Amino acid sequence: MTKLLTGATGVLALADGTILQGIGVGATGTALGEVVFNTAMTGYQEILTDPSYMSQILAFTFPHVGNTGVNLEDVEQIGGGAETSARGAIFRDLPTDPANWRAELPGGGDLDGWMKRRGVVGLSGVDTRALTARIRDGGAPHAVIAHDPDGKFDLEALVARAKAWTGLVGLDLAKDASTLQSFDWDEGLWDWPEGYARVDAFGKSVVVIDYGVKRNILRALASTGAKITVVPATTSAEEVLARNPDGIVLSNGPGDPAATGVYAVPEILKLVDSGKPLFGICLGHQMLALALGAKTIKMDQGHHGANHPVKDLTTGKVEIVSMNHGFTVDRDSLPDAVVETHVSLFDGTNCGIALKDRPVFSVQHHPEASPGPTDSLYLFDRFRDLMGPRG
Template sequence: MPAPLVFNAQARPTACLALADGTVFYGRGFGATGETVAELVFNTAMTGYQEIITDPSYAGQVVTFTFPHIGNVGVTPEDDETADPFAAGMVVKWDPTAPSNWRAAGDLADWLARKGRIGIGGIDTRRLTRAIRQQGAPHVALSHDPEGKFDIEALIAKAREWRGLVGLDLAKDVSCRQSYRWDEMRWAWPEGYRPQTAPRHRVVAIDYGAKRNILRCLASAGCEVTVLPATATAEDVLALNPDGVFLSNGPGDPAATGDYAVPMIKGVLTRDMPVFGICLGHQMLALALGAKTVKMNHGHHGANHPVKDLETGKVEITSMNHGFTVDSQTLPKGVIETHVSLFDGSNCGIRLADRPVFSVQYHPEASPGPQDSYYLFQRFAAAMETRKVA
């Protein structure tokens, strides 16, 4: 196991992380060189670092991994949730080691360098995580210079000047630019990814930053999926005559994205069809129904979050990634709170009392991750089937 980072005159740090409060962490850089400014969050998942870095929901954020062994299984194109990473950078305890996994097609550091993302290793991630929990997700500047030359005052100033995520719409930046069809299903041994050849339901998925595995889960549930950009209108959606509408995950402030997403959703809700939302899509649906969202202290990011289904009493272990939450106190009449976090009691799910319109804050498509909540895709498909029979 690598020894903790110790500096001497002959071993200068090659990367640093400067927080807006003036705290500076020095470490060893890997991946791309340069600087980036973002919000800092921590993720407690023990697997799936490549899926995390390529999740569009992490746009505008640097991710601290609490699990120390990051990079040990390398990278493979099959695990990308999108074509390119959206997280601004990564912070790890131990330097990434050479990959040791039969699926590995490359090295994490080389992959990050090609993708233009900065990594820093040799960091006391426990101390950093405690700071995030106690003080909230800070604004940071992350710099990697092989020569070890840093203008610390300038980096701290950049962290302080960064506007942050509140009021920032990032969905348009990470969304697709034009519509496309998706038919790839979930990975299965030994075939890998296979196409859906006998779909039963037409689904329009709104891409606020959709992960590929969400689309795969929809296809595996029997759906023919057409993906539309985040800015699609209700007329765009309804023109495709869907059996159901899906609202995807995504980054940024939901209230800002709601400026154009809420009118679309309200238009879709005038039709009697199933609607299913995840993460940002959950927040968009809540806003369209009249609720409000608020910024969290440090958010929920990890693959071990317990969520209670208030209607069945069942507890699910879930994957989460969000820094904003629906304020359950603002849910209007007719909107039922269905799930809550057992960590802090925050809202994790809603549904309409009289229609198959529902959403959850967590990620039932998590891969790798807990699969306790996959039934939600089947529930969505069953609702579309029921509408056809009726």
């Protein structure tokens, strides 16, 4: 078994017995999950609070993290903590002290302190380039991340725990990431210098089915002028349609789409059959594809970052987007009634579909740009237009 270096207060124990060690950051204790790398250069707070990262440990490829601090505005999940978002974080260097006017939070606006309060276990001083190459070549490993200020670790037990974990395949995590009760949303996109402002709804009504929705998706929808109502993941199609919405959104979220689809796909199919405009995002995209007769598969390392090139096949334009997914729609399984609308220029995987004869479409990436570029915000306008003239 690996011998710990003097001064090591954090470790990452992989299921194959590999031990990475360094300096512990954030919360003490341990966390279990799948290790993935994220290539974004900004937005670490949005990334760490994205519910789609539930049961995952994030390795940031950008080496310098922490300089913008943390704040109340950049939290993406509606509620909960590390249990329903990223479980751990891995950095090349120790997080730096904040040097940004937005770094303001009760208890302090520094990343390390925020991670402690939130319960995110961190590890710094790791060769993240080597770890990224390992994930790229061998897939996302199962691991336990641990932080002990005294440097006392039972490495054999940590490895055994990682090895025993069955992984994300077959896991329905959306129920835990979802809201427990319905609520309305009226906050719009961030606008200098006011920040996030309330939006007076003057257009259509939209029901968002929450499988782990991000706040900025709701903000982008509200900024189109729509009246937004968010409902739990287990809400039936009958309950959704009883609200008589002008459009329906299937949100992003964590876990295996086939597992969540056991209860969600039959309801999604009813919503498709209703003729209402429907917009799916990430997990919502995958489950819409399942409802239409396609298949989903687990990716080796997934797509995680804010600099992924995607081509919109309906316009021929290339956009740079934010992505966070470990499953993908098998493009070869798409039925004849479905047209592929977007494709990844990294590996050719499917990134968007639409029904030929109904106002239904979805994308794999995160068009709300939080974090990331705003190239895909037009998709919210496309969805608004499908709902018809503003009321």
